[in-house]
Amino acid sequence: MILVTGATGVIGRPLVELLVQAKARVRAVTRAGAPTPDAPAAGAPAPVEVVTGDPSRPETLAPHLHGVTALFLHPRAAGDAAADLVALAAEHGVRRVVALAAANIDEPLDHQPSRLRGDRNKEAEEAAVTSGLEWVSLRPSSFAVNALTGWAAQIRAGDVVRGPYAGFRETPIDERDVAAVAAHALLADDVLRQRIHLTGPQALTHAEMVETIGRVIGRPLSYVEVPPEAAVQGWVARGIPEPFVTALMARYARDLGRPPRVSEEVARILGRPAYGFASWAEEHAAEFTRTM
């Protein structure tokens, strides 16, 4: 039995699906209410046992650890409790922990914008590595889905995306690839004790990413650079916390012109190429075009 925390989220949903396809038994954790027979909570596939608990309060998961052999440790869901959750899992006989972390966790903590949202990627990795259990840590680069959260509203409204740092390069990784490597790490033994740097197959500037989305949806999209201060104002007006946005701008300013490393790990581990950004955009084309 595999216990998946963060199971209703961006990585957790495709992970649960892949584990089910692989015929693994899955227990999916959500803070939402318990499922009814007609409506499995959070839309999880039917063979999944959906349980209610909050990974940031590990005691709430104690009733769900019986029979669990492997844990997927989600840093946003576990928050400051990653080490306690892993210790509790070990007490209950869990033998393996696969942590989601992030590509930037070796950078100074104040250079990691996601910490300002409460993400504890470094702590999740450390909890796994120091657990005494079999462990794997996944260190993905920016998720491709950030293009949806950052740009979809503007693309639905017109052909111009206004944003900062048009020339900033990302290596966007398809969430399906992060989930597939996570599933592999939970089920197979060939990547144990590895911190795995995961990226998409290409480095693309913000402008190139927007142009790619435009090609996929058949519209001449362009990225118009605005000063960082204007971008901060716009994002804060949309409800994104200012400290997070400011830290993100600092990251762009710091790393602009520094080419990011493209990793081959997805292909090495999965034996197939990583999905490219155009393929990701095809999967999500409707979200860039539908009227809300």
Ligand SMILES: NC(=O)c1ccc[n+]([C@@H]2O[C@H](COP(=O)([O-])OP(=O)(O)OC[C@H]3O[C@@H](n4cnc5c(N)ncnc54)[C@H](OP(=O)(O)O)[C@@H]3O)[C@@H](O)[C@H]2O)c1
């Ligand atoms: N976005 C990126 O570019 C990127 C890149 C590398 C690493 N990361 C890291 O990956 C993680 C995000 O992964 P994701 O996108 O899969 O997360 P997500 O979809 O936002 O969240 C996963 C699930 O965790 C639960 N959750 C969310 N916030 C919580 C909280 N405060 N307390 C307890 N449970 C909470 C929710 O489930 P329920 O509501 O069902 O309980 C949610 O569905 C972060 O640690 C982030 O730093 C992100």
